[in-house]
Amino acid sequence: MSSPAETRTFPGAQAPDRTRRHNANGIELAVYEWGKESDQPLFLVHGGSDFARTMDVFAPLLAAGGWRVVSWDHRGHGASDHAALYGWDADIRDALSVMSSVTDGPAPVVGHSKGGAVMLQLCDGSPYRVSKMVNIDGMPSKRRMPDVPDHDQSRMLANEVGGWLDFRHEAAESIRKPGTLEQLAERRGRMNPRLSKEWLEYLVTVGAQHDEDGWRWTLDPSMRFGGFGPWRPEWSALRMAALPVPFLGFLGTIDEPMGWGARERDVRPWLPAGGRLEVLDGIGHFIHIEEPALVAGKVLEFLS
């Protein structure tokens, strides 16, 4: 018999006020809301490998500012369905589907990391769905290994492509390794070295599943991030430069494993007209988790 799942609390963390399932073209997505249902909607979009409940401190701060904060676990993430296929277009389509379940009108979006980049593209293709945009360290950087010779880059790519294809053969059988609550927090800590043990253990209790043999992260093990593809960062830069809505971007200055490594000098030339960039010294990629009150305050001011 499995032992009851442990729980943790974290200062300021609040469970969503409402949760539901949303069918996005056959993929069931877990949707979370903080704040009054009668308030104006604001969409909060998590990054790759993340999940919506990582906003348990940040989202309530935005909701307290008078917004109905809606977030969801992307396909393959958190409590949403694992899919057969994953792709940028599919993520955008899933986002639109969730957004349409709340409003057909324009609404502000706040995206972190990959969630911010996905929203850049959504806004570029469907500007009538976005009223204002906040991007938290999900802005494009054109930097790519300038010190690696071309022939070595080819060899690295060959290994990357071959490794990805090999992985695809085994993906169906892969399952996440179980562990104790503390072990899962420690694993996550390798990707989030700046976040506290207390917070990471809280995340396990709201974002992992508790099985007979222990806790498991729910991120689909058949997904593999990074690697190769036709996408070019300059495309995102061009999209960002042409954004037709008010824009606020945040950058931290400390590199982290899950960060994009974008620097102020990379980003500033591509800001849209009138766009603002806040560079927060001494903060890593998870700016809204490290400094939730500071970031929420600036976002609320921007949205007002």
Next chain:
Amino acid sequence: MNVISTVNLKHNRITLALHKVQEGTGRPLLLLHGLGEDATRMASIDVKWAGPVWALDFTGHGRSTVPKGGGYSCEILMADVDVALRHIGEATVLGRGIGAYVAFLISGARPQLVKGAVLTDGPGLAGGPVHVSSTSEIADSPRSGTAPDPWALIELSRDARPATYALTFLRLAMNGTTLDDPIAACCRVTPPWLEAINAEPGVANGMSVQEALDMYAAVN
């Protein structure tokens, strides 16, 4: 050629249908169909090949699984082909339309396994834009669950194929192959990705499909 037998192969959560359409001795030929088509279209192609001939249904096409909610890319189709190659071994690949682009990709990704990729005209050859574009998103599919998957048609018809990406895969093919020309471009249509590689070493052009197949049949 008619379907003689079909094997079902697992590619993650997809079951791929790989059809044998000709018995033979020697190196196999693998046929890759165009966007929105299926293996039966390729099986009707009029070419001569001494070895066994196989035709693959890509994900979302023919008798392969139609997944929920889309998420297609040409790289996923390339992985479909890799699963097929693991079953049939070293092969020459003949692709039509999007199958031509995928044949090209797999020749770069698995240059030791692909003994020549023959590219021919067909649906999905061009792909999407090669630069930034504003494409309105479509939130809902008019139908789902049947092949060809509408999400495959939508997503793969705007799959980005910048020239630099194509050149990178050509370089991978050249680095790993023993062939002088691992690619034979037998297309009349030359979208930008194909134009980018056409003039490069390693790409034979001006041949008929049969001439290209004969060239690859003659190499060990």
